[in-house]
Amino acid sequence: MKFIVSIPGLAHTIPMNHYVPQALRSLGHEVIVFNHERDNWVEKIREKISKPAFLDYKNEQLLQLIDREKPDVFFSIYGRTQTAEIIRKIKSKKILTASWWLNDPFQLGFEAAPAAEYDFYFTNSLYTHDDYRKKGVQNIYFLPVGIMPELHKPMTQRQYKYDVLFAGDHKPNREEILADLVKKGIKVAIMGPWKARKMKYDDILAPYFIKRSFFTPEEMVQVFQQSKIVLNVHTWLDLCDYGVNPRLFEASGSGSFQLCDDKKEISMLFEPQKEVVLYKSPAELPALIEYYLQHDQEREAIAEAAYQRVVRDHTYTQRMQTVLDLIAKSKK
Known part of the structure; x- marks a missing residue:
């Protein structure tokens, strides 16, 4: 399958920006990454003038990419960079949509992203799902993070410091x-x-x-x-x-x-x-x-x-x- 993975910029604390595409590729799937980070000085100015307008601008780029590449699945990490309207437009093209929210329970996904719009919605807590269902999020699943064995591994000969x-x-x-x-x-x-x-x-x-x-x-x-x-x-x-x-x-x-x-x-x-x-x-x-x-x-x-x-x-x-x-x- 072909995936477009949307990542919310190159934040220091979001390594899954890189891990998710790597894992999908290791399973034999084609992955195109769309980064909402500003790419150049013009985009930096756009973002400084208006963050909402900048996100609209980036999402227009995303829709153009989707029209060009015709993926099977759109996968958004966190999903707060897309509006409900954008997700509906993507779904209208017969593309499956999924999002992985990683801030439960201190910030619930429906508070910051259009969680109910996705075909599949994943969160890092099992015990918040009743709160989501009350907000109309039906296709919700527990998906904690994990490790990348190439990176996360023991020292060959441990030396404690x-x-x-x-x-x-x-x-x-x-x-x-x-x-x-x-x-x-x-x-x-x-x-x-x-x-x-x-x-x-x-x-x-x-x-x-x-x-x-x-x-x-x-x-x-x-x-x-x-x-x-x-x-x-x-x-x-x-x-x-x-x-x-x-x-x-x-x-x-x-x-x-x-x-x-x-x-x-x-x-x-x-x-x-x-x-x-x-x-x-x-x-x-x-x-x-x-x-x-x-x-x-x-x-x-x-x-x-x-x-x-x-x-x-x-x-x-x-x-x-x-x-x-x-x-x-x-x-x-």
């Missing part, structure tokens, strides 16, 4: 948790775009940053490989007990032992405490960290089990095969 590592954006709850660990004498390496002016505990945490800016997927894998424990704190830790983030898979794919706050979907994806160790409350972290730093063999066995699981069940190729299977089923 960090006891505990946290990699991710700044959120007040994350800052509170990390500051509390440092106060208790736990050394936590931190990587991510944390601005001091946003932080309450900058004086405490500043010495622990190994990179205080955006990081590439390659940099993230490297530090995961060098860490005894990767700490995963969902940004919506205090909001709800469901929805899974990319770190759940990326850390395991890097061969790392992971401590992660418990979310309902995780038990469907991993075997808790045998492939990923879950905590209910941040208050549990100091004891868990101390225990697993002292039990190397147990920690490394869990990390290996997690790696075997993601390679077997949680790759981007498998995610795209799920999409293809649903499309094939709908055609029958």
Whole structure:
């Protein structure tokens, strides 16, 4: 089949912009990528004058590409760069439409994109789907992210550099948790775009940053490989007990032992405490960290089990095969 994959610009934090096309191509499909990023200085000026007008302009380019290439499927990552009218125009050409929304549960797709217009709508949380159905989104499916085995893989000969590592954006709850660990004498390496002016505990945490800016997927894998424990704190830790983030898979794919706050979907994806160790409350972290730093063999066995699981069940190729299977089923 021929796909046109729409990506929402080259954002630092959206690596699936690249992973989705790669996975579809690996399955033998033709993929044309349409990027909503401004391409030149004229488009930069257009965007500066009016963001909505710029998106209309880019979507006209998209429709021209669709008329020229006549794809079987239009696949939009996030889908917030298209309006309901654009999706209806694409569907009028007898082209199947799909979108993958990755911000559940802290931002639901129907709040930012015309979710109900798509033939297939995928989200990273199973437990938000009733909210979508109330908004008229009927063809909704659970599709978490995964790994790219060519990138996410263990170090051939592991050499530890960090006891505990946290990699991710700044959120007040994350800052509170990390500051509390440092106060208790736990050394936590931190990587991510944390601005001091946003932080309450900058004086405490500043010495622990190994990179205080955006990081590439390659940099993230490297530090995961060098860490005894990767700490995963969902940004919506205090909001709800469901929805899974990319770190759940990326850390395991890097061969790392992971401590992660418990979310309902995780038990469907991993075997808790045998492939990923879950905590209910941040208050549990100091004891868990101390225990697993002292039990190397147990920690490394869990990390290996997690790696075997993601390679077997949680790759981007498998995610795209799920999409293809649903499309094939709908055609029958």
